[in-house]
Amino acid sequence: MDDNHDTDTLLALVSSLLIIAPPDAVVMLDALIECNGDVAATAQLLNQAANSRKRKRTNLDSWLLKSPNQKPVKIPTDSEHSKSDKDTAVPSSSRASMNSQTMDLMPILRAPPSKKNTALPQLPPLLLSNPNLVAQNTPCTLHLSVLPPKLACRLFYAMLRASEGWQRNKWWLFDRLVESPHRTAFFARKDDGVDSNESWQQAAQFWYNGRMTEAPDQFPTAMEEACIIVESIVNQELKHRNRFPLEWAGDDVDQTWRANVAASNCYEGSKEAVGFHSDQMTYLGPYPTIASLSLGTERIFRLREVIPTDQLGVRRARTFNIPLPHNSLTIMHASCQEGFKHSVPPQRAIDLYRPAFPEHPGAEIQASNCRINITFRFYRPDFRPPTIPRCKCGIPTVLRADMKNRGDARTDRYWWSCYAGAQNEGKGCNYWKLLDMKAEGRGPCLCDKQQA
Ligand SMILES: O=C(O)CCC(=O)C(=O)O
């Protein structure tokens, strides 16, 4: 896959070249992987496969026009990471044009599956229905009922209310403005180890795809209480996990991992979603650990390995579906962002969540169709905003892993690239530079400590 683009951008690009109705996103993704990320070859393969089945010809525009609700497209994106995979500084001129009509790409990603394509054999998705299965098959662990029930409920209500004011991320995809099909917010923790407010401002701006924001909110009380519990679960896990050379080896002796920021998402109803992405590493650095708390309505968390180019002929990726109930914690351990993409797909149906406690004493309990997700993250001091290289457009670049050509965990490659395209009416520069930890003065990583 071309990791200069997030998956959704590639899918949209493929869709624009199709002369058939775009098939299911998973089919398109398989085709992309099969074609080693070559967009034109993928479209050709899908077109040929469809023609051979004598499918009716249609192009994307006519297909979009035929879609029942002609609302603008919302793209499940790459987050801060990716959604982050969408983040960039927005010139004020572009900001003004954000009021122009946005394009809704959701239909592309939830088009009905085409008939099985025999040219593209794929492994069936695997449901990982308990923590053991998750740990055995993925670089994640799943932890159930992690917070005291009252705290989980209090945090759910607090975030649900706050989410009414959260925004959908918006960014440019070629000549159109698209928006994410969920609402999001970014929080910084007090006494966080990242120095100035200005630093946080840039990091927050990145989260919102470069949109100017107020200074990020601090963790609300209930989030702070939850964070302390989440940190202790993560640190318990880290005690018996294999660690990777490029992981942060900070100066905290007692605590291996801590969170200094959090990003929150609200998915309302069954159709709100986030597309396949790996989290951008701009402030996380290589081999990050990300702790993701789920509250409210149960949704599926989907993981899929990116098969390295040299193994494409040898093995195929499998899709893993992990149901995330209320009050569960998914830890995406180090190597997850390097080797896997994740998503929260739209679903045909969801079960409403019925809180165990009322929002206020004596109040009636209301069922909810919302899932709140809080990802606790550690922004590394050696990736502080002032140290992020700027591209020719003059804005901070984005750091991505070379997922297709993974090394041996010491020799993995990451690159800084221009992120302006997502905001500057689709126009960026071609800035591209390999991350060089030593030359850029970053670290210490675990391998530096081991050598010392
Ligand atoms: O909602 C989730 O569980 C995933 C969110 C996510 O991937 C992100 O914010 O980067």
Ligand SMILES: [Fe+2]
């Ligand atoms: Fe993510």
